[in-house]
Amino acid sequence: MSRWARRALRAPARISRTLRSGVRAGTGRTAPVAPPPAPAAPAAPPTPEELRYGREEELLARFPGFVRHQGLLAQVRDDLLSGDAFLLNFTRAAEALTAADVPFAPLPDGRPRLRLAITPGDRPAVLAALAEAFAGQPVYADLLGHDVTLGTALAEELPAAVAALEYRPEPEPVPGAEVRGESVPELDEADREPRLKVKGVRIYLPVVTVGGTLGYAAEHGCDLEFWDSAEPSRGAIASIAETPYGWWVPSLEPVGTIRIAGREYPTAEAFTRARPEDVTFPVDAVVTWVDDSDADWRGRRDRARAARCGRPSTGEGDGDVRFRNRDELRYCLRSIAMYAPWIRHVFLVTDDQTPSWLESGHPGVTVVPHRELFADRAALPVFNSHAIETQLHRIPGLAEHFLYFNDDVFLARPVGPELFFLGSGVSRFVMDERIIPPGGAEEGESEYVASQKTTRDLLEREYGRTTTQVLSHVPHALRRSLLASLDESFGEALARTARSVFRSGEDVAPITLAAHAGYMSGRSVRGRIDHRHIDVDSRDSLAELPELLATRSTDVFCLNDGVIDGVPGPEQDALVRGFLQGYFPVPGPFERADAPPEPVRAPGSADAGVEAPDSADVGLAGPGSDDDRPGGPANDDRA
Structure with a gap:
């Protein structure tokens, strides 16, 4: 059969397919039929962050004294000192647990942020008590792991937030995994091990000043730590960070008391003991x-x-x-x-x-x-x-x-008093990197440097040691x-300095003298302050x-x-x-x-x-250089 004959035999089939596809009305021209619409993709569920943001918007409408600050709702006030902010968050947490009859043990560790030890097994009761106490309030809870923050939630959502964090959905199985034997049978939540473990929560109500230059948030919160059981041994084990008394204590039973802001709180007997480094004197x-x-x-x-x-x-x-x-x-x-x-x-x-x-x-x-x-x-x-x-x-x-x-x-x-004193009463002094030049005071020398040299000479004669730094x-x-006792060894020089109307190179520097004389006599030690x-x-x-x-x-x-x-x-x-x-x-x-x-x-x-x-x-940037020479233009103290 010729090429033309074969082409003629196929033509009716092509025409029939074209006719079946439809003809554009009134034109005699064919038009393709649109494919059926694809089914709409299901809307993605809101993320926890989106849900929290929506709830925060509701709270903002209810609390006009709050603003958004650094991603959180914060109360605007200019009357709250740092120490009071720590105490307020502690009081909020303590009152919530007390109202729900949940025991807790305040744990002093020398830092301003207070820690509450929670008895093993009481985590669900604590989460429920906090959610109820702070329902409808812009109070936050950081979810804590072992020395790490796992997430942040409104305190009213604590039980659900903890469950969502610990039992996040597993990723969708890869197609064909069943054939390769890689599928894992789905378990009930009660039978699953949590992917993360919330070991504590930090409760706080953020605050910011009107100018926005000072704010209190999580760093001023109160930590509630869910201690672990020491079974089969007795006692309990700290879940987040070691305490001054170790990781383990024999009991968290609140048989002792601790005084916080003028009020007595029950606590574990181990936490009532003063340590050698504690400063208990005024x-x-x-x-x-x-x-x-x-x-x-x-x-x-x-x-x-x-x-x-x-x-x-x-x-x-x-x-x-x-x-x-x-x-x-x-x-x-x-x-x-x-x-x-x-x-x-x-x-x-x-x-x-x-x-x-x-x-x-x-x-x-x-x-x-x-x-x-x-x-x-x-x-x-x-x-x-x-x-x-x-x-x-x-x-x-x-x-x-x-x-x-x-x-x-x-x-x-x-800062705490322990930054400045030992628990024994010994004071700490802090040395600078600047060096006092060798030799005695010289004519026309800075009065600051000269007085440091005069003081060094006195210390050398008394103790046979040479100080080198300011x-x-x-x-x-x-x-x-210590200051009173300096008169015994350096009375004449101190009396002369007391009569020095203006600063002079012949002066003794009494604070420098006290620091080093205290060190030589065992009444002061070197310390460090940032x-x-x-x-x-x-x-x-x-x-x-x-x-x-x-x-x-x-x-x-x-x-x-x-x-x-x-x-x-x-x-x-x-x-x-x-x-x-x-x-x-x-x-x-x-x-x-x-x-x-x-x-x-x-x-x-x-x-x-x-x-x-x-x-x-006023611009801050510009050329210049610091003069850090001892006794250069800078002065150490004022009359």
């Missing part, structure tokens, strides 16, 4: 301060300057920079109230000055004027921190153990009896402030005056004030409620009385 704080804007004080200082009768000076001992006041005292006291609530009493040493904002009638603070402090009142007035330090042990009512602050030193996060700019842990030193006249140092504010990652910081880069006074003031207001936005208990922040000013300068610009308008 600790006070002493802060020295001067207000350089006070006309009477400036008159006394100017007359004392004139009376020097041409005595040579480097300008360091009586320069204006040493007495500059940027309202640091307010924030120094806030830092103590915020991060060291264990301080028994604050003594403020001044030259007959009282800050206008201070609640002087507060039972926790006492103003001590120089005239009530100095044994020899004929030495007054003095404008020398070394002279004042020779008299600190004479403060009436001062505890044996105390921390000595200059007002430019600030606590930066929660002390760090941190709160100094001191003992009243700290930052910021020279406020260094642009490089000033550029560190935003990171320090954001991370709050050190125990202590010092904002040190000096002459380095020549940063204009108003710019320094604005940056320092803005930083301190951001770091410590919560007023302390020692402030009058009706007292606004004092204006930033530089008395005696061309910009005195000029309002400083907003810190946001």
